[in-house]
Amino acid sequence: MDDTDALMSIGTFARRVGLAPSALRFYDDCDVLRPAYVDGVTGYRYYAHGQQARAVLVRRLREAGMPLTDASVVLDGTREEARAILEGHARRARETAASAQSAIEEILRDLSGERRATVRLGGAELASAVRQVAPAVASAPVREEFPVLGCVLIELERQEVRLVATDRYRLAVRAMRPSSFEGDPCRVLVSVMELKDIASWAMRFADISIEVERGRVRLHGDGAERDLPAVDETFPDYRMILDSLPAARHRIIADRTALRAAIADAGHDGPLTLHTDEQQLILAFRGPVTSRLSAVCTGASVRIAFDPGVLLPALDAGVGPDVLLEISSPAQPVVVRSADQGSFTTLVMPVRDTSTDA
Known part of the structure; x- marks a missing residue:
């Protein structure tokens, strides 16, 4: 009997648990939900029946807008840690619900053409x-x-x-x-x-x-x-502009609200330097480190600088709990978008990193 006979393909498993195959690949990359078996030749992912409960919980946490860093604690932490994370997230959701209603006050733009x-x-x-x-x-x-x-x-x-x-x-x-x-x-x-x-x-x-x-x-x-x-x-x-972007060599997934707060609370005009160190995102203004955030970082370590006045509005305009930065090089435009929602994309130009200047 083939090893995969008792397992489900990614498509079958996705339908069972209510997640898209692309989301399952994303959660695999982030170590949140690993497949039970990956075919070494084809690369196809297979899932076990016993993984359904975890997958459904992942889906429910993400539907509740929970960042991956917090969701991981609920999934793998103690009952007390999970309860604290959930209660904290519920409190923040209540606090932002009112502002979310008033935040919807802008509309339409940009059309040109003589067709109907x-x-x-x-x-x-x-x-x-x-x-x-x-x-x-x-x-x-x-x-x-x-x-x-x-x-x-x-x-x-x-x-x-x-x-x-x-x-x-x-x-x-x-x-x-x-x-x-x-x-x-x-x-x-x-x-x-x-x-x-x-x-x-x-x-x-x-x-x-x-x-x-x-x-x-x-x-x-x-x-x-x-x-x-x-x-x-x-x-x-x-x-x-979009078509000419080089392929991304570095990807950073971070809690969007936490990153936005760390930049705003620092109170500096910039430039802001972001530096990845394993699974950490280090923020610095003109040299001194101001914050360290948990992040999912892929690719080699990268150091890149931004004007906070340009990066902050891109974070504010995003949706969802996580932000994804796709970086090809410190001198090329950076794609800033929701980690698992592709309907909104921002390109942000980096600036010269002056923190290492003599």
């Missing part, structure tokens, strides 16, 4: 997307010199609606799946200030439709409607 299209989205989803991409728009002085950097690009396609913004140091892309689509793929540019105003309006509706025709943008929600003026500018070719 109508898509339908959730009002809250659109507002959340605006909240995520808007921080990547350039500051007012830069917008005066380069008006296009004060705009958000809205791309409408049958499978996805995308919001894109950049200030040349950051690039934010949020993808949404429409509930319906009619017409032709098109794109339009809109002012970020106009889009933020529309976002507050769209929050009142469970669903809204976005209609684009000859560069005109109109939103409809439950009998009400709003016009969103289009901007006649040429947006940078963000797809070329």
Whole structure:
């Protein structure tokens, strides 16, 4: 009998426990849920029936928004340690619930094209997307010199609606799946200030439709409607930027809230240096170490510097408990995104590491 006869393939196991195969691979990489057997020739992963309870618990913890570092304690710690982690997480969830409601107050942007299209989205989803991409728009002085950097690009396609913004140091892309689509793929540019105003309006509706025709943008929600003026500018070719990124050589997964707090609490203007040391992320400003955080680090040790004023908004705009940094080199743009949710991606330019200068 083959060794795998009593085991389940990753696809079968994924359906049994309610996790995607990609999530199972991710949890394998992070030592959270190792397969019972890996075929040395094909690399296929196989799971035992006895692993189902752990997998379901992993899924439930992640659905509750728990960071992997805390989830590992619940999975492998003592009962007392698990209870303390769970109670602490529940308390933080209650404290942030109110701010999460008010945090949804931004909306739409960026379309250009003469074709006609109508898509339908959730009002809250659109507002959340605006909240995520808007921080990547350039500051007012830069917008005066380069008006296009004060705009958000809205791309409408049958499978996805995308919001894109950049200030040349950051690039934010949020993808949404429409509930319906009619017409032709098109794109339009809109002012970020106009889009933020529309976002507050769209929050009142469970669903809204976005209609684009000859560069005109109109939103409809439950009998009400709003016009969103289009901007006649040429947006940078963000797809070329994404396609030209080298392959990531280093990956860092950290508690997003803890990393954000460590940077903000340090109270320095920067530059901020991040350094990986085994499964630790070390933060330093101009040399002295300010914080050490638990992290999942893959690849060789890496040292990279950022402007905190650029990195912090990228962390704020993320979703989920964990943040993933994908680094090709200390001089190339760094991909900042949720560790297990791919609908929102930010590119952040690093800066020169001056901490080792004589």
